[in-house]
């Protein structure tokens with residue numbers, strides 16, 4: 456059968472599939488979704504992408520893309536009207552930074568609230584994972600199978616730095632983020648005005664599949680941040696298209712967004728900068744390796760004054776290159792320097808990263 460529209464391979468409970476789905480819906484790009492069952496992984500995803508990640512996008516001309524950022528940028532080049540990238544410097548830089556924060560840092564609360572509330576979540580989430588093995592089996596069979604499949608993901612929890620001793624700090628930080636987002640969405644429909652930008656698509660990843668849809672964090676979000684819930688619904692609503700809104704005038708980045716960027720610079724920025732150093736050391740220690748390992752050791756990080764260890768993830772630097780590159784491309788950085796000062800990034804974007812990274816064939820490499 457010849458495909459006439461785009462096909463998204465993923466699942467409803469996958470963080471990054473939610474990001475790609477929301478983008479396709481908001482851009483009004485016709486697509487169909489295929490559940491990434493184990494058989495689909497074996498027959499299509501692994502042979503065509505060389506990796507085991509979802510989502511995967513298949514184009515009508517049978518090209519295949521993995522990684523939501525690559526998928527979005529490929530589609531942006533094909534569907535140029537109503538770009539998701541703001542054009543003015545402060546808004547564009549803020550959007551690119553927030554995408555890194557949402558994609559790479561909010562995985563922490565997403566995974567914590569999915570896996571550390573078993574009494575409330577497991578019945579639901581094991582059933583979801585089980586549908587990857589036998590989509591049509593009765594619930595109890597799916598839950599039995601899903602427990603095995605899900606345990607691989609559950610195993611990532613400590614690696615991400617979610618440990619017994621820092622759980623309360625992580626929850627305090629997430630609770631403050633919910634307050635910030637509630638305050639923001641009481642005033643605005645999207646992060647930068649009345650239409651979504653790349654940062655909204657980043658944010659819907661953790662906020663949909665895990666933090667909205669899973670029972671325990673879903674209840675928390677509904678209680679604490681109803682305006683955020685309304686934004687989640689907007690992000691998944693294809694009726695309200697991207698073209699119908701606009702970003703704020705005069706390159707404004709609202710105070711409520713500055714608060715979130717401050718949280719990013721406090722928690723995630725030191726990790727990103729340390730990852731850069733660690734990758735440099737790794738490169739020197741592994742001069743013959745072209746492909747970069749997924750994890751290269753571990754380092755400590757601090758949330759709400761509590762220190763913990765997590766794996767070093769070089770992939771996050773491939774994402775962080777984007778705001779870095781944008782900063783470097785600006786002739787006049789005065790406006791963005793002020794934004795960076797206000798949000799405690801200081802001059803951290805000025806020096807760029809030590810190594811340039813690319814993802815040919817979905818594998819992270821030095822350029």
Ligand SMILES: N[C@@H](CCC(=O)N[C@@H](CS)C(=O)NCC(=O)O)C(=O)O
Pocket residue numbers: 469470471472507508509510521522523524
């Ligand atoms: N940064 C990638 C991440 C994709 C990703 O991590 N997907 C998760 C599911 S939401 C996955 O497939 N994980 C498998 C694994 O970590 O091995 C993207 O934007 O697509």
